[in-house]
Amino acid sequence: MTSDQSPLEPLFLRAQQAQRKALQARKRKLARQARVKPDSVETARAPQRSPRQRAGDHYEQAAWRLVQQAGCQLLGRQLTCPLGELDLVVREGTHLVFIEVRQRATKRFGGAAASVSAAKQQRFLRAAQWWLPKLVQRHFDRQMPTYRLDVIAFESDGAVWYRDAVRLPQDK
Numbered sequence: 001m002t003s004d005q006s007p008l009e010p011l012f013l014r015a016q017q018a019q020r021k022a023l024q025a026r027k028r029k030l031a032r033q034a035r036v037k038p039d040s041v042e043t044a045r046a047p048q049r050s051p052r053q054r055a056g057d058h059y060e061q062a063a064w065r066l067v068q069q070a071g072c073q074l075l076g077r078q079l080t081c082p083l084g085e086l087d088l089v090v091r092e093g094t095h096l097v098f099i100e101v102r103q104r105a106t107k108r109f110g111g112a113a114a115s116v117s118a119a120k121q122q123r124f125l126r127a128a129q130w131w132l133p134k135l136v137q138r139h140f141d142r143q144m145p146t147y148r149l150d151v152i153a154f155e156s157d158g159a160v161w162y163r164d165a166v167r168l169p170q171d172k
Contacts, residue, residue: 055103060087063101063152066159072097075139076131084127088152089135096135096147098128100166103154112153113162121166124149 049057064074072090079086088099100120102112109115116124128149136144149166152159 056101059103059154060101062154062159063099064088066152066161067092067097067099070161075135079127079131081127081130083130084123086124086127086131089131091139094145096132096140096145097150098124098131098147099150099152100124101152101154104156106156111155113151113155113160113165116151116165124166 060077064077067088067090068074070092072092074088075091075096076086076089079089086098087101090097090099100116102115104112104115128147132147136142148164151162151165153162
């Protein structure tokens, strides 16, 4: 320490450095959250989609047409969160419906519906629970609606809509 420096000056410099580092970390975190869009109920699209993702987009669009014909209102599509992704979220009357879209060309290994494994059901349920408060606040005036988890399976012979396909743990 020099004679013209106060004894607190090095502490202030360290505090300024710590504040700068904290600010940079906060900016990085906000940038990551902006990519995930946790507060937005909109379509999350990456600029480059793989052929498999484009095929998934096609079947999600077909599933959306199916639920739209049933009178549902789209609340969100491809909603991502740290716990997974929700393909479609719709309002059917007073019900909130989370929809997983699956497709298989053949039923050789059980088909599209059978591809919703226990692990996939858990990811689906956790993502739905993560989004639930935001959707209730935005679309249901903070009044908890009844909700369910559906699967729309596209098999070689057409689409099948399995309502209430994934049950909540207390429902089992």
